[in-house]
Amino acid sequence: MKKIALLFIIFISTKSISQTKNFIDLPYIETSAKVDTLVIPDRIYLNISITEKDTKGKISVEELESKMNDKFKSLGINVEKQLFLNDLSSNYKKYFLKQQDILKNKNYTLVLYDAKISGKVLIALEEIEISNVVLEKTEYSKSEQMLLILKTKAIEKAKNQAIAMTKPLNQKVGNAIFISDFNNVERMLSGSVAGIQIRGSKSLSNSGFIPADIEFAKIKIETELNVKFKLE
Incomplete structure (x- = not known):
């Protein structure tokens, strides 16, 4: 039986070598x-940071968030499907300034589908004093x-x-x-892209952004x- 099995393996090996040789020849x-x-x-990802620091603590994160959602809805953006909270483990990130003040911060990713609506979003965010926006990626x-x-x-x-x-x-x-x-x-x-990374209030409007x-x-x-x- 061992001899038969050995002969069978040799036959298979010889056949494989022959096929390889035929292919090469x-x-x-x-x-x-x-x-x-x-x-x-057609997929544009913007990172939006909402922080009380932009308004020197005069407007709460919750109020800024509400204004942002209203602006997006007015532009025809489906916030339920296109806006995502990045930090799901905790609702806020806290920054300690001067060892006393606590300013809250929220980070979102907004998915858009063309450059024109992206420009409108940037202008709308500036209008409500949200100026911390960065392009994450395009797909x-x-x-x-x-x-x-x-x-x-x-x-x-x-x-x-x-x-x-x-x-x-x-x-x-x-x-x-x-x-x-x-x-x-x-x-x-x-x-x-000019103006896509914004740091500071009214940066788009001052540059004549369209x-x-x-x-x-x-x-x-x-x-x-x-x-x-x-x-x-």
């Missing part, structure tokens, strides 16, 4: 193709679907390259016998394939 052409595109981000919600489209284009590009290279040799490109996929989805933040002028850096989506085609 096939006449083939190898080519690679890279394609990319730029997309406009494209359909990046996976776009990646699949780019893969198709990369395969087509790779085959066209193979055909172009074999045409002078009077050879034909057959089926693909090997495909290697290298993905690279680059999600870029918009670090060059909401429609905000533009976020486009996101680069890229894919690269390496393909071996059989030569016929």
Whole structure:
């Protein structure tokens, strides 16, 4: 029984080696193709800090929070779905100033879907003396679907390259016998947006800021394939 099992293993191993050798011995052409595109981000994350420090303790965090929600609703923002409290473990963060005063602070993340509404939000927050706003990140919600489209284009590009290279040799490109996929989805933040990071009261209004002028850096989506085609 041991001899039979050993012979069976040797047979399987020999068959595997033979298949590998046959693959290597096939006449083939190898080519690679890279394609990319730029997309406009449709998810914009703003970090908003509400603190009594901005009003020197004259307006409470609760009142600022209420005003902020009213402003957002007036802009058509669904605060239940688009506004999130960052610190869920405790309702407040406390800062001690001059070893006596306690000023409360709340941090939120607001999700928006285009640059124009982002500009309106910044202006609205300035109007109610909330000026501590920072861009967290931008995203494209359909990046996976776009990646699949780019893969198709990369395969087509790779085959066209193979055909172009074999045409002078009077050879034909057959089926693909090997495909290697290298993905690279680059999600870029918009670090060059004027006014998107605000520290200090009335910074937008003093600079003549116009909401429609905000533009976020486009996101680069890229894919690269390496393909071996059989030569016929």
